[in-house]
Amino acid sequence: MKFGSTLTAAATLVAACAAADVDPIVIKGSKFFYKTNGTEFFIKGIAYQQDYSSNGTISGGNTYTDPLKDEAICARDIPLLTQLSTNAIRVYAVDPTANHDACMQMLADAGIYVIADLGEPKNSINRDTPQWNQEIYSRYTAVVDTFQKYSNTLGFFAGNEVTNAANNTEPSAFVKAAVRDIKAYIVQKKYRAIGVGYATNDDDQRTELAHYFDCGDASTAIDFWGYNIYSWCGKSGYKESHYQERTQEFSTYNVPAFFAEYGCNTEGPRIFAEVAALFGPDMTKVWSGGIVYMYFEEANKYGLVSVGSDNKATKLPDFTALSSQIAKVTPSGVASASYSPTNKPQSCPTQGPGWAANTTLPPSPNTAVCSCMTQSLNCTAKSDISDDDIETNFNYLCDPNNGDFCSGILANGSTGVYGAYSMCNAQERISWAFNAFFMDQTKNNPKNTDPCNFKGAAQKQTPKSAGTCRSVVSQAGDSGTGVITSAPTPSSTNSGGGSATSSTGAANILTVPNFNNGMLQMAVYITIAALVGAGMVLM
Numbered sequence: 144m145k146f147g148s149t150l151t152a153a154a155t156l157v158a159a160c161a162a163a164d165v166d167p168i169v170i171k172g173s174k175f176f177y178k179t180n181g182t183e184f185f186i187k188g189i190a191y192q193q194d195y196s197s198n199g200t201i202s203g204g205n206t207y208t209d210p211l212k213d214e215a216i217c218a219r220d221i222p223l224l225t226q227l228s229t230n231a232i233r234v235y236a237v238d239p240t241a242n243h244d245a246c247m248q249m250l251a252d253a254g255i256y257v258i259a260d261l262g263e264p265k266n267s268i269n270r271d272t273p274q275w276n277q278e279i280y281s282r283y284t285a286v287v288d289t290f291q292k293y294s295n296t297l298g299f300f301a302g303n304e305v306t307n308a309a310n311n312t313e314p315s316a317f318v319k320a321a322v323r324d325i326k327a328y329i330v331q332k333k334y335r336a337i338g339v340g341y342a343t344n345d346d347d348q349r350t351e352l353a354h355y356f357d358c359g360d361a362s363t364a365i366d367f368w369g370y371n372i373y374s375w376c377g378k379s380g381y382k383e384s385h386y387q388e389r390t391q392e393f394s395t396y397n398v399p400a401f402f403a404e405y406g407c408n409t410e411g412p413r414i415f416a417e418v419a420a421l422f423g424p425d426m427t428k429v430w431s432g433g434i435v436y437m438y439f440e441e442a443n444k445y446g447l448v449s450v451g452s453d454n455k456a457t458k459l460p461d462f463t464a465l466s467s468q469i470a471k472v473t474p475s476g477v478a479s480a481s482y483s484p485t486n487k488p489q490s491c492p493t494q495g496p497g498w499a500a501n502t503t504l505p506p507s508p509n510t511a512v513c514s515c516m517t518q519s520l521n522c523t524a525k526s527d528i529s530d531d532d533i534e535t536n537f538n539y540l541c542d543p544n545n546g547d548f549c550s551g552i553l554a555n556g557s558t559g560v561y562g563a564y565s566m567c568n569a570q571e572r573i574s575w576a577f578n579a580f581f582m583d584q585t586k587n588n589p590k591n592t593d594p595c596n597f598k599g600a601a602q603k604q605t606p607k608s609a610g611t612c613r614s615v616v617s618q619a620g621d622s623g624t625g626v627i628t629s630a631p632t633p634s635s636t637n638s639g640g641g642s643a644t645s646s647t648g649a650a651n652i653l654t655v656p657n658f659n660n661g662m663l664q665m666a667v668y669i670t671i672a673a674l675v676g677a678g679m680v681l682m
Contacts, residue, residue: 165251167294170338170366172484174477175297175399175431183476185422186401187469188231188258188434189224189447195235205264209238210246211257217246219456220438221253223448227462228469231256231297233403233434236263239285247293256297258369258403258434260342261286261325268321270305273314273556275321277568280508283321284328291334298338298367300403301325306352306500307344315355315500316556322356323363324507338366342403345372350392351492355500357398358491363504368396369403371436375417377410386420390429397486402433408445412460415468422472432474435465494557503559505566511631513567515612516574516619522581522595523574525602532600533573540576548579551623563619563627575623577601 167178175184192210211217211234224232232250237243237259250257261283262268268279283301290296302318305311318341325339343352349370356365375384382388393400402421406413420426421433440446440459447462492498517523524533541549551562552572564575577597584594595601608616611631618627 165295168256168297170399171479173396173399173486176479181479185474186231186432187228188233189229190404190434190437191232192235193439207236207263209241210234211237211243212241214245217249221249223456225253227466230254233258235260237286239289251295256295258297259290260300260303268302268305268317270311270314273317275317275505276566277508283325291337296337298340300342301339303342304344307346309348309497312348313499313556316504319356319363320504322365340365340367340369342369342371345374351498354489354492357489359502367398368400371404372402373407376407378416381420390426393429395486397488399431401431404436405433406435413464415465418468418472422474427474499557501557501559505554505561508566509630510633512615513571515615516564517571519606519608519616520574520578521606522578522601523604524570524577525600528600533569536573536597540580548576551575563623563625
């Protein structure tokens with residue numbers, strides 16, 4: 144953002160500094176606390192994003208509106224949020240290139256913290272074609288870079304309802320890899336400790352999901368758990384809504400758990416009778432509050448306010464009901480100094496018919512490794528290769544019926560087998576496939592006099608592999624399926640992995656197509672030791 148004068152720039156700097164005075168929220172055991180005075184923090188939150196649905200889809204396509212970049216909109220809405228005793232909002236997609244100083248300062252002044260999802264529609268982990276690669280990593284770390292400076296940033300979600308049925312549990316391996324790498328990135332950049340979590344829906348895999356993301360080494364486990372739950376409708380009760388059952392299940396959880404979305408609307412207007420239970424003595428021992436879905440009225444009729452063509456916000460009956468209910472509750476917590484956590488991490492779920500995700504995770508994106516790989520090839524994609532050409536050639540080369548040209552760029556979150564270069568960007572991955580085909584044809588089919596053409600999409604080059612790159616290529620092997628146990632440090636600002644440079648458009652989310660032998664997916668493969676502590680537990 145460009146400022147019109149040094150006075151404006153100075154004012155912005157002052158605002159940013161003022162925001163830094165807001166007391167950060169920290170984690171100890173399964174609870175949130177204010178860092179300075181050690182008072183337990185319970186989330187009284189609102190989902191705050193227009194034209195965005197909770198499952199990551201947008202009404203209108205792949206664009207989205209960042210709710211925290213428009214100072215006028217924030218000035219309109221924050222007074223209404225305070226009327227609901229709001230102390231946290233959840234935003235589902237933000238623009239890391241935008242300036243958020245004004246809105247974040249106004250939120251801080253109102254005592255409101257922010258939990259930000261890291262993805263956006265075109266660049267996040269997709270349950271149908273899961274990947275953990277340079278493009279997604281760069282997007283996620285860019286959001287971290289932008290929001291870490293605000294001390295009212297409470298945490299980040301690395302995924303939202305990516306797994307939502309028994310037949311799509313494999314993608315959780317890719318999301319857990321994202322949790323691991325974003326936690327490591329925060330440590331590497333020496334940012335203050337900010338938690339990274341996951342938000343799940345309320346389905347039959349709830350137990351396996353909660354255990355999977357919490358199990359194993361602390362460096363790979365979530366720092367907090369978000370639960371999207373809509374089981375209390377109308378005048379239901381603590382037992383009838385299964386709140387009692389869920390509370391018992393999470394009583395042994397060792398990190399904070401809260402409702403990342405709640406507010407069933409099958410019986411409208413909503414009366415929010417569940418608020419008394421959520422912030423009452425039966426649940427506050429286990430849950431750290433919750434986030435009502437949602438502020439803006441959309442076609443799904445979950446809104447607390449309606450925004451008209453005049454851009455004015457009008458309170459709806461749900462607003463009045465929530466305001467009344469939330470004003471009645473005063474959750475009673477514990478002081479950090481007198482709290483000694485005893486809960487332990489969960490055991491990893493066993494793979495079987497209802498759970499496919501492997502505990503071996505897709506390794507971390509690394510631009511230097513991908514650069515070493517492309518330099519070592521005899522045949523590569525041209526720099527101006529189109530997205531359509533990339534997709535067409537993926538369709539052919541990665542069809543196992545046509546040969547084995549993609550082993551080095553495939554990923555399988557169920558078997559835990561990942562190609563060494565599966566975390567590279569789309570142009571680099573197709574270059575690997577081009578070269579594999581070229582080498583095969585040169586050796587086995589002398590009649591093919593131009594095996595590095597692909598209708599003009601590829602070109603020959605003189606391979607280079609010296610120094611550290613020679614070791615990387617050697618570890619990956621000719622097939623690209625070897626384990627890289629040591630790797631060069633990426634030269635990009637995102638020192639832990641992904642690069643901001645990638646092919647444009649659809650290539651950013653291209654995946655290997657689905658064939659008769661099952662979905663072949665892109666992901667990551669390189670093992671990098673990451674020195675990371677137990678997460679956001681700081682006290």
